[in-house]
Amino acid sequence: MLDTHRIRVFRSVMASGSIQAAADNLGFTPSAISQQISALQKETGLTLFEREGRGLSPTAAAHSLVKHTNELMGELSKLDAVVTDLREGRSGRLTIGYFASAGAEWMPTLARRLAQEMPNLVLELILNEVPRRGGSPFDLNIVVDVPGAQDPHGSRRVPLATDPYVALLPADHPLADASEITLAQLEGDTWISNDLPQAICSKILAASCEAAGFRPRFAVQAQDHYTAIAFVRAGVGITVIPGLAGHVPPSDPHIRVLPIAPPQPVRHIAAVVRDPGGNTAANRAVELLLDLLR
Structure with a gap:
């Protein structure tokens, strides 16, 4: 050895x-x-x-x-952490996987509430948008529902939220003052992508655009929410983004956020709990998330 x-x-x-x-x-x-x-x-x-x-x-x-x-070094680091927890009297560890917009909107409040209720719990939050070798290491995984998705054996899937997409337009766009917009009205615009082309959120948007009778032309491949919003703010074009990721301060004079009429892209968000029968911390985290989202 x-x-x-x-x-x-x-x-x-x-x-x-x-x-x-x-x-x-x-x-x-x-x-x-x-x-x-x-x-x-x-x-x-x-x-x-x-x-x-x-x-x-x-x-x-x-x-x-x-x-x-x-x-190997990753596993050794985990082992070091377990030894430290045992030595310092911490009795449990909860690993939560999350995607970026859920992380920004939900995870800070969830982490604070868990720390208040379970001060000895070691909480580890890991971005789950990058594939990991060996499958999911998470006790609790916040995911976008995918039809036919196979959850790890012995896990439980809990629906959390429905997240309709919104359209972000520059403030000087001809439709910026509309109360609602259709995807078809944006067909001729310069589109800015806000995720990787093969990501589930991009596929949800593509399916809704197909239902509206067109395929958007992405002139800017931003591929992340923050950069896409910055391009809209600069007046380069428009983006259609999940509502959870599309928060713009009402005081921002450069962007308008508009709801989308059917066929509206919508993503469904769920929590996958590993070993739900014996995972007290993960089950409590789900309860807190559901309470947060009410």
């Missing part, structure tokens, strides 16, 4: 760029770092660094090894 301390030192050398830099970053002497690297090379039977001028250059084996230790 590989020595994990040597792995940490090796990763520091790779990230720092030299033995001297790694020594400075870790608080060791360069000699101690060199000894750990030599021991790791003997332990693995691999040549990890080669002389290049006055320094060392990582080999292909070193680049491959560092990639394969990413997951």
